[in-house]
Amino acid sequence: MIQPPNQNIDKDWFLEHHIMMHRIRAFEETAARANRDKLVLGAIHLSIGQEAIASGVCKNLMKEDFLLSTHRGHGHTLAKGADPEAMMLELLGRRGGICKGKGGSMHIADASVGMLGANGVVAANINIATGAAHAIKLKRESNISCCIFGDGAINRGPFLEGLNWSGVFNLPVLFVCENNGFASTTRTDAMTSGEGAAPRARSMGITATEVDGNDIVSVDEITREYIANIRNGNGPHLISFNTYRLHGHTASDPASYRPAAEVEAAWKEDPIERCSELLSRLGISREILNEHRKIALEEMDRVYKTAKEAPWPSDDNAFSDVQDVGDPREGAF
Amino acid sequence: MVKMTYAEAAKLALAEEMRRDPLVWAIGEDLGRGGVFGQYLGLLDEFGPERISDAPISESAIMGASVGAAMAGTRPVVEMRFADFALCAVDELINQAAKARYMLGGQVKVPMVIREPMGMWRSSAAQHSQSLESWYTHIPGLVVAVPSTPADNRGLLKTAIRSDDPVVYLEHKNIWGYQGDVPEDETLIPFGKGRLEKEGDDITIVSWSAQMHIAANAATLLQAEGISAELIDLRTLWPWDRQMVFDSVGKTGRLLITHESVSVGGFGAEIAATVAEQLFSVLKSPITRCAAPRVPISYAPPLEAKIRVSSEQIVEAAKKSVAVSAGFK
Ligand SMILES: Cc1ncc(C[n+]2csc(CCOP(=O)(O)OP(=O)(O)O)c2C)c(N)n1
Ligand SMILES: [Mg+2]
Numbered sequence: 001m002i003q004p005p006n007q008n009i010d011k012d013w014f015l016e017h018h019i020m021m022h023r024i025r026a027f028e029e030t031a032a033r034a035n036r037d038k039l040v041l042g043a044i045h046l047s048i049g050q051e052a053i054a055s056g057v058c059k060n061l062m063k064e065d066f067l068l069s070t071h072r073g074h075g076h077t078l079a080k081g082a083d084p085e086a087m088m089l090e091l092l093g094r095r096g097g098i099c100k101g102k103g104g105s106m107h108i109a110d111a112s113v114g115m116l117g118a119n120g121v122v123a124a125n126i127n128i129a130t131g132a133a134h135a136i137k138l139k140r141e142s143n144i145s146c147c148i149f150g151d152g153a154i155n156r157g158p159f160l161e162g163l164n165w166s167g168v169f170n171l172p173v174l175f176v177c178e179n180n181g182f183a184s185t186t187r188t189d190a191m192t193s194g195e196g197a198a199p200r201a202r203s204m205g206i207t208a209t210e211v212d213g214n215d216i217v218s219v220d221e222i223t224r225e226y227i228a229n230i231r232n233g234n235g236p237h238l239i240s241f242n243t244y245r246l247h248g249h250t251a252s253d254p255a256s257y258r259p260a261a262e263v264e265a266a267w268k269e270d271p272i273e274r275c276s277e278l279l280s281r282l283g284i285s286r287e288i289l290n291e292h293r294k295i296a297l298e299e300m301d302r303v304y305k306t307a308k309e310a311p312w313p314s315d316d317n318a319f320s321d322v323q324d325v326g327d328p329r330e331g332a333f
Numbered sequence: 334m335v336k337m338t339y340a341e342a343a344k345l346a347l348a349e350e351m352r353r354d355p356l357v358w359a360i361g362e363d364l365g366r367g368g369v370f371g372q373y374l375g376l377l378d379e380f381g382p383e384r385i386s387d388a389p390i391s392e393s394a395i396m397g398a399s400v401g402a403a404m405a406g407t408r409p410v411v412e413m414r415f416a417d418f419a420l421c422a423v424d425e426l427i428n429q430a431a432k433a434r435y436m437l438g439g440q441v442k443v444p445m446v447i448r449e450p451m452g453m454w455r456s457s458a459a460q461h462s463q464s465l466e467s468w469y470t471h472i473p474g475l476v477v478a479v480p481s482t483p484a485d486n487r488g489l490l491k492t493a494i495r496s497d498d499p500v501v502y503l504e505h506k507n508i509w510g511y512q513g514d515v516p517e518d519e520t521l522i523p524f525g526k527g528r529l530e531k532e533g534d535d536i537t538i539v540s541w542s543a544q545m546h547i548a549a550n551a552a553t554l555l556q557a558e559g560i561s562a563e564l565i566d567l568r569t570l571w572p573w574d575r576q577m578v579f580d581s582v583g584k585t586g587r588l589l590i591t592h593e594s595v596s597v598g599g600f601g602a603e604i605a606a607t608v609a610e611q612l613f614s615v616l617k618s619p620i621t622r623c624a625a626p627r628v629p630i631s632y633a634p635p636l637e638a639k640i641r642v643s644s645e646q647i648v649e650a651a652k653k654s655v656a657v658s659a660g661f662k
Contacts, residue, residue, distance in 0.1 A: 066405060100438030111440040116404055121428050127397025128429060134398055135405035138358060138383060145401070161394035168389060321439035323474050323498040325524045326572035331607060 361412025
């Protein structure tokens with residue numbers, strides 16, 4: 001059950017955020033290492049710098065709530081409660097991978113904790129999350145659906161269609177836009193007319209706001225408030241979180257298309273460091289806070305070691321989980 | 334047996350399944366007033382606007398939201414209005430619905446039916462007339478159903494609704510009013526089982542959807558000329574009843590495939606290739622396809638007619654095939 005932080009900031013609550021953010025960062029750094037080691041073969045997109053959104057949003061979701069995410073979805077999945085070992089096994093395409101080695105990074109998912117999938121198609125999950133909320137409404141259940149997408153996704157059709165739909169049917173869905181300034185190698189604002197996700201949502205009658213996505217307190221507060229509204233039957237809400245993608249678009253993108261000074265300045269707004277500062281001001285020792293990073297790195301080290309040593313999936317997996325009828329090999333060989 | 338139309342049979346199937354399972358619901362533009370072809374008429378009164386739901390003109394959301402609603406435990410029946418408009422939702426169907434189960438390693442299933450009224454009908458021109466069934470057969474994860482009779486429409490739609498996988502359900506617009514016998518009891522028709530429309534010894538004709546009726550007429554004309562054609566209605570194209578086709582061609586030694594859609598890359602090509610691979614030694618003549626030329630569908634009736642494959646063309650092609658007998662090989 002979710003314990004909302006009290007008026008004067010609940011230290012334990014934010015310590016948990018601090019731990020989760022460090023786990024996400026350590027997972028991403030380890031994934032980057034696995035990419036350099038050529039053990040992750042497909043493209044991976046790291047969420048370094050955006051951990052406060054993953055932790056702040058997902059900690060306010062219940063296990064029964066649905067989450068749909070993006071190509072940059074490791075952090076969201078971990079924060080929703082997935083097992084990092086099964087995730088790392090998936091990134092390496094090994095046996096025991098959470099999608100049996102059939103999806104990889106861009107299809108990371110854990111349905112057992114309500115995480116219904118990252119997606120390789122930008123914006124596609126907006127409609128899917130809306131539909132999951134539609135199912136909740138039809139079944140008269142009390143959970144909600146949450147969709148995280150990037151600032152680039154708001155220029156695809158599903159943003160219009162899905163948001164309009166969610167408003168028309170008054171669905172229990174929280175839309176979360178990670179406004180990290182970039183869509184691949186292009187600055188998002190150069191390709192976006194108008195003021196972005198929140199005003200567009202408001203034009204469709206959806207309650208929406210913009211918040212500093214690197215401040216865990218703000219992220220946590222606005223998410224909790226909006227989720228409470230949604231659970232009370234007040235329909236879809238949208239939050240646009242301002243943040244910055246500290247690494248390249250993919251793990252192998254050096255992102256040389258942006259000035260070093262800009263990136264340096266962005267590192268000063270590192271959400272984990274800002275959370276550490278807050279907690280140390282609240283009296284938590286730096287020693288304890290540093291320990292969080294050490295423990296997280298050790299955890300992900302173990303996870304990586306296990307994944308590296310794991311065998312490939314058995315061949316029959318190539319032909320299973322397609323559909324109930326028909327022989328997938330028919331006519332092939 | 335009860336007499337009813339192709340449209341009434343589908344409506345009966347949907348109503349029966351909605352009564353049986355409260356998680357079945359239908360969504361699409363203008364469903365409240367009965368659907369654009371009346372195939373939902375009266376259902377709103379029984380099931381209410383949540384389960385016979387109107388939708389905005391948002392094909393990508395109709396399809397995409399249904400994918401999410403299916404993953405989250407309901408069974409949406411998606412009405413696309415015209416098969417042509419489903420092309421506004423290609424990502425949602427092909428990249429999402431068809432592959433989610435596989436990509437996520439079996440963690441989710443996507444039980445949804447995508448109803449797409451297809452085919453040439455009353456001078457509807459190139460964006461309201463297409464038959465794109467062969468596209469869907471190319472996509473792993475999809476079931477493709479192409480019923481031609483009221484009985485099949487009832488039995489297959491019920492099976493489609495109970496399927497745990499996405500089913501592209503192509504109903505032909507030109508036969509909504511076609512009358513036929515439908516069993517009194519709830520007969521479910523399994524996917525991948527063809528129907529022997531007519532027995533014969535000289536040549537096997539394979540068809541589906543509305544074209545099956547044109548082929549049936551051709552078979553009657555052939556009979557009058559002393560040629561006994563066996564006619565198979567495949568009913569579903571994925572999976573398809575290879576065995577029924579093999580058994581028939583094994584007997585007749587000749588195969589003609591006819592469909593309304595474009596011949597190039599059509600499903601007839603898949604059937605022809607399969608039979609050539611598997612039964613080459615029994616073939617007495619080359620396999621023949623009677624299908625549409627590769628042009629957009631026209632508006633003016635005489636131009637539209639040029640694109641249709643007629644019974645007479647099928648008769649001619651069948652006679653040619655039968656005439657080959659000696660000398661081939
Ligand atoms: C429909 C579609 N178009 C293009 C791409 C290629 N692509 C992958 S991620 C990406 C940028 C997305 O930017 P944004 O939505 O802001 O997410 P971010 O990467 O910043 O997290 C692009 C263009 C894609 N995956 N899907
Ligand atoms: Mg972005």
